[in-house]
Amino acid sequence: MTSFGARLDAALDARGSTCVGIDPHPALLAAWGLPDGIGGLARFAETCAAAFGPTAAVVKPQSAFFEAYGAAGIAVLEDTVRACRAAGALVLLDAKRGDIGTTMAAYARAYLAPDAPLAVDAITLSPYLGVGSLEPAFELCAQYGTGAFVLALTSNPEGPQVQHARADGDQVVAQLVIEALAERNAGAVPLGSLGAVVGATIGAAPVRLDALNGPFLVPGIGAQGGTADDVRRIFGAALRNVVPSVSRAVLRHGPDVDTLRTAVEAQNATFAFLRG
Numbered sequence: 059m060t061s062f063g064a065r066l067d068a069a070l071d072a073r074g075s076t077c078v079g080i081d082p083h084p085a086l087l088a089a090w091g092l093p094d095g096i097g098g099l100a101r102f103a104e105t106c107a108a109a110f111g112p113t114a115a116v117v118k119p120q121s122a123f124f125e126a127y128g129a130a131g132i133a134v135l136e137d138t139v140r141a142c143r144a145a146g147a148l149v150l151l152d153a154k155r156g157d158i159g160t161t162m163a164a165y166a167r168a169y170l171a172p173d174a175p176l177a178v179d180a181i182t183l184s185p186y187l188g189v190g191s192l193e194p195a196f197e198l199c200a201q202y203g204t205g206a207f208v209l210a211l212t213s214n215p216e217g218p219q220v221q222h223a224r225a226d227g228d229q230v231v232a233q234l235v236i237e238a239l240a241e242r243n244a245g246a247v248p249l250g251s252l253g254a255v256v257g258a259t260i261g262a263a264p265v266r267l268d269a270l271n272g273p274f275l276v277p278g279i280g281a282q283g284g285t286a287d288d289v290r291r292i293f294g295a296a297l298r299n300v301v302p303s304v305s306r307a308v309l310r311h312g313p314d315v316d317t318l319r320t321a322v323e324a325q326n327a328t329f330a331f332l333r334g
């Protein structure tokens with residue numbers, strides 16, 4: 059079994075570094091001339107799968123935008139995940155889950171076990187209940203070659219209130235999260251399967267990032283104001299493992315499939331230095 063870290067590393071080399079977010083916000087459906095309803099959602103998601111599934115290294119559907127339409131929305135999400143994976147993209151489901159004990163184990167099975175209806179390659183997780191509470195997800199990642207991205211320094215302005223708080227030994231909370239992941243990634247070649255989410259909008263990073271030995275999901279680029287120069291400045295020696303994530307900056311070019319693909323190529327070109 060090939061680990062998620064190894065599969066991701068190969069995909070970034072083969073398809074470019076960009077992760078494309080699939081965020082079917084009602085305002086985007088309207089901009090694409092689609093109705094705000096299950097039909098519009100399905101058309102939006104099919105177009106994204108057709109554009110990005112065969113071309114992008116990673117696609118990141120945002121679960122809430124599908125859950126908002128109930129069971130029919132979840133069915134569209136399942137179809138989208140299947141179509142993107144069948145076309146060769148890795149699917150990272152942005153669900154930001156985090157719980158304890160058997161509940162966390164249930165979340166892990168729902169996404170990270172290969173026979174689950176919503177089986178994906180990786181999910182986003184929240185460490186607010188303690189990084190150790192996410193262990194059931196980490197175990198399934200090791201068992202099935204799937205991955206997880208844990209929130210460390212998020213792109214929103216409210217993040218530092220918790221993430222910069224000083225904890226044990228005067229370290230900021232985000233540093234403890236990075237170190238807990240680094241311990242679990244230790245020795246993995248070419249890359250560990252447990253990633254950290256670090257936004258491009260964080261300003262000066264209050265933590266050391268280079269020990270992670272895993273991928274960094276980097277949102278906040280484009281619509282939230284983050285740039286390639288911010289990425290250069292924040293990640294230094296870890297640049298190779300950065301996965302820049304963009305949603306609106308690509309999706310606003312829809313609904314034409316070729317134009318969407320061109321927008322992803324432009325992002326890949328902007329970030330070609332990461333693996334250059």
Ligand SMILES: O=C(O)c1cc(=O)[nH]c(=O)n1[C@@H]1O[C@H](COP(=O)(O)O)[C@@H](O)[C@H]1O
Nearest residue numbers: 120152182212213257277281282304305306
């Ligand atoms: O986990 C995420 O994906 C995420 C973490 C974070 O710190 N900031 C952040 O914006 N995101 C997600 O990344 C996407 C950003 O969308 P754009 O601002 O349109 O590129 C949204 O789906 C957010 O939920």
